[in-house]
Amino acid sequence: MKTLKESKVAIVGLGLMGGSLAGALRGKCRAVVGIARRKETVEQAISDGLIDLGTTDMEPAVGSADIVVLATPVRAIIELVNDLGPLLQDDALLIDLGSTKSDITHAMADLPPHVQPLGAHPMCGKELSGISAADPGLYEGRTFILVPLPRTSLQAIDAGRDLARAIGALPLILDDPHRHDFLVATLSHLPYLLACSLVAAADATTSQDEAAWEIVAGGYRDTSRVAASDVDMMVDIIMTNRQEILEALAEYSSHLDQLTQLIRTADERGLRMKLSYAREKRMEMFP
Amino acid sequence: MKTLKESKVAIVGLGLMGGSLAGALRGKCRAVVGIARRKETVEQAISDGLIDLGTTDMEPAVGSADIVVLATPVRAIIELVNDLGPLLQDDALLIDLGSTKSDITHAMADLPPHVQPLGAHPMCGKELSGISAADPGLYEGRTFILVPLPRTSLQAIDAGRDLARAIGALPLILDDPHRHDFLVATLSHLPYLLACSLVAAADATTSQDEAAWEIVAGGYRDTSRVAASDVDMMVDIIMTNRQEILEALAEYSSHLDQLTQLIRTADERGLRMKLSYAREKRMEMFP
Known part of the structure; x- marks a missing residue:
């Protein structure tokens, strides 16, 4: 060679x-x-x-x-x-x-x-x-x-x-290509789907208020950034990694449902524990 | 004065x-x-x-x-x-x-x-x-x-x-303080809750694989950034804006559920439409 x-x-x-x-x-x-x-x-x-x-x-x-x-x-x-x-x-x-x-x-x-x-x-x-x-x-x-x-x-x-x-x-x-696909389902494809859902939610509820885009801060901008990814590329990715993505979505949704339930019941202690854990892990991931 | x-x-x-x-x-x-x-x-x-x-x-x-x-x-x-x-x-x-x-x-x-x-x-x-x-x-x-x-x-x-x-x-x-709280529920508090759930999902499924943190790319990093926010501040914010946040979560979850269903049924046409719409809106929001 x-x-x-x-x-x-x-x-x-x-x-x-x-x-x-x-x-x-x-x-x-x-x-x-x-x-x-x-x-x-x-x-x-x-x-x-x-x-x-x-x-x-x-x-x-x-x-x-x-x-x-x-x-x-x-x-x-x-x-x-x-x-x-x-x-x-x-x-x-x-x-x-x-x-x-x-x-x-x-x-x-x-x-x-x-x-x-x-x-x-x-x-x-x-x-x-x-x-x-x-x-x-x-x-x-x-x-x-x-x-x-x-x-x-x-x-x-x-x-x-x-x-x-x-x-x-x-x-x-x-x-191991399966190990690769499992990891990127959570670390790459899942963030994309969340970002698209966030943009869709903002579009449905707040975008008609002209103040919305003056007050939008870095949190929304960063969290929604990847929603602007190329759609042809992303559809192909999703269609060739469906099972792993569905697993990642299920895991993610279980955590979001837990947070929703803690907020609904005003369970402040449980909320604080779950948010503190996420903060700690995020800081470990990107020290 | x-x-x-x-x-x-x-x-x-x-x-x-x-x-x-x-x-x-x-x-x-x-x-x-x-x-x-x-x-x-x-x-x-x-x-x-x-x-x-x-x-x-x-x-x-x-x-x-x-x-x-x-x-x-x-x-x-x-x-x-x-x-x-x-x-x-x-x-x-x-x-x-x-x-x-x-x-x-x-x-x-x-x-x-x-x-x-x-x-x-x-x-x-x-x-x-x-x-x-x-x-x-x-x-x-x-x-x-x-x-x-x-x-x-x-x-x-x-x-x-x-x-x-x-x-x-x-x-x-x-x-109008209620208008303010409604807008920030979607544009600020929702991104935070998604980021925390994403970190929790990644922690549960991929973080034990040592390759995970070598392959993590910008999408995950940006989408999860606000999960590192101060917890005392965020608990107070959530506890004083519960109804608006629950509404924002419901709207968001409906979009994520639609995406999940499109992936589950391999509905490529529907998936492409929903992702294209999100991309277009994201690009309008931040031209």
Whole structure:
């Protein structure tokens, strides 16, 4: 397997994640080739200096790459994994950046044996999406989860680590895709669903009062931020992680119901205990 | 009524809000007198340069002040309002910084007629509390809600506006305390309860996995931030705004239940509609 410096890297999907990755990798490998469906996206990636070469024609571009990175929504990644295998070079590394890993690595298991598959999930993002939001510094200092399959070679895992380090990220191997999906259901997908429900509640009750948006403070702004996430991306994430998300929602709802009941019955002692516990845990989590 | 420049301002409670206010007002009035229960707090406020004078002896300090600001948790404010009236100077302005306003302004209505009452609620805060977190820049650019009573004079309202502007805040008159409490139930107290429930859920399911805190991304961090708020302050807020909070919780839960049901039934179209609506509203709220 070639070193990153010698590799031609093809990135499929030039949105926030793919465009940022392209910009971060440029100059650190032989060439960064950007592939997008729309010609305008490719043109913008070139004029923003994010890629060396760009095209809307996937087959030749991925067929000549040493590393292919899939940076589309999760279900488009699964389709690409199913389609691209035969086109790829011998010993090509196929990485994806999808936010759920069970369905993707399941599809990767069926790739032809000449391809090296490696799941990945960089723990970063913005509520903005698209090539205009791309930022080569996006991965800096962030955890970059790598989910190898049993068939993935040690060289391929090392190449994934090198790629993560080249963009300033911190690689973390998690070899169980179900464990990954269970953790992100609570730590990432659940906060998104809460934020959307909070915005919907505020929209229904307070937004018609013109004072509401003058008095809104940091608590609401922070708690609702991720509700502005890209919907195509989030629908794919949710639809490929339903069981884990439903479990996380059930656990969460049981705590919210307890708080509601304590407030309803004016059980001040119980309320204080539960809120103190949450405060203590939050402070342990982010000291 | 004296101008702010000529006024002696007594601040009761030198936590985050009171300590920050003291520091922001110092030099803009005749003297800032800080009053706290603990001698150590007074000493720290003096050594941090937040107050001109400090004491643990409330009565003489509030009795000689032109403006008295109550910056304690809500139910302590209510007790102080009930107790301090007879001690105050003729035409003294009594302001509070409590986060709920119905119960406080209800207590203020019974103040002796020589006192001018004015409710206030500055829309700022931090998850840190106490004098050590005090920051004279805390109010800069923030909305400072003023809730006058029917008995409050126009001069007293103007004095409240001057005080808000002196610390860099933007005064906003809201003359209905119930409207205030209804709005903050959704925009401030609800986000807090969601954050606490999210932390409790994460603690119950994922925190025993050592990978959890390496992969946690901005979504969880932002959505859970306010769970670290001061519990004494929050219990008082909740206990004095129970009905509005229960209404906000019911509205919120109906949206979360809808999302849960859409996920359970894999209703992708319905899910996409609801998430798109939330995204659009979030982007309208914070363009």
